[in-house]
Amino acid sequence: MKKTLAVTVAMLSLSMFATPGFCDTKKGEKINAQHEFEEHCAVCHPKGGNIMKPDKTLSKKSMAGHGIKSEKDIVAKMRNPGPGMNKFDAKTVSDKEAAAIAGYILKTFP
Numbered sequence: 001m002k003k004t005l006a007v008t009v010a011m012l013s014l015s016m017f018a019t020p021g022f023c024d025t026k027k028g029e030k031i032n033a034q035h036e037f038e039e040h041c042a043v044c045h046p047k048g049g050n051i052m053k054p055d056k057t058l059s060k061k062s063m064a065g066h067g068i069k070s071e072k073d074i075v076a077k078m079r080n081p082g083p084g085m086n087k088f089d090a091k092t093v094s095d096k097e098a099a100a101i102a103g104y105i106l107k108t109f110p
Ligand code: HEC
Pocket: 037, 040, 041, 042, 043, 044, 045, 050, 052, 053, 055, 056, 057, 058, 059, 062, 063, 064, 066, 068, 074, 077, 078, 081, 082, 083, 084, 085, 086, 088, 093, 101, 102
């Protein structure tokens, strides 16, 4: 009986860690920008494309055509996206993670 309880508690705490955010960067941990991108953005932007709006990809050229030129502009888009895109507030993606993702996009998709 005691053992069952211990197992239940162990499983419960495990599932708490497995809820959304479990993949999020913990304090002091290095941010893996590619990993963050794949976790949050790649569903709709595989390889920097855009499955919903093919004319709004993450390529430098496309973004520049829409006034997005710097890391800051990309972060602004995440905080305040256009129609069809998820909103990523600071709870979902911290400022540090957002900047890392933006930097990754700028250097990865020409
Ligand atoms: C649910 C699908 C979805 C997800 C997830 C998503 N996006 Fe988007 N994204 C879109 C759509 C749709 C647009 C076009 C919105 C518009 O018309 O303004 C877009 C547009 C953009 C643009 C502007 C591209 C351009 O050429 O103007 C940027 C930058 C961008 N997304 C970055 C991101 C980042 C960074 C993430 C992850 C943190 C992300 N998106 C996650 C759907 C998504």
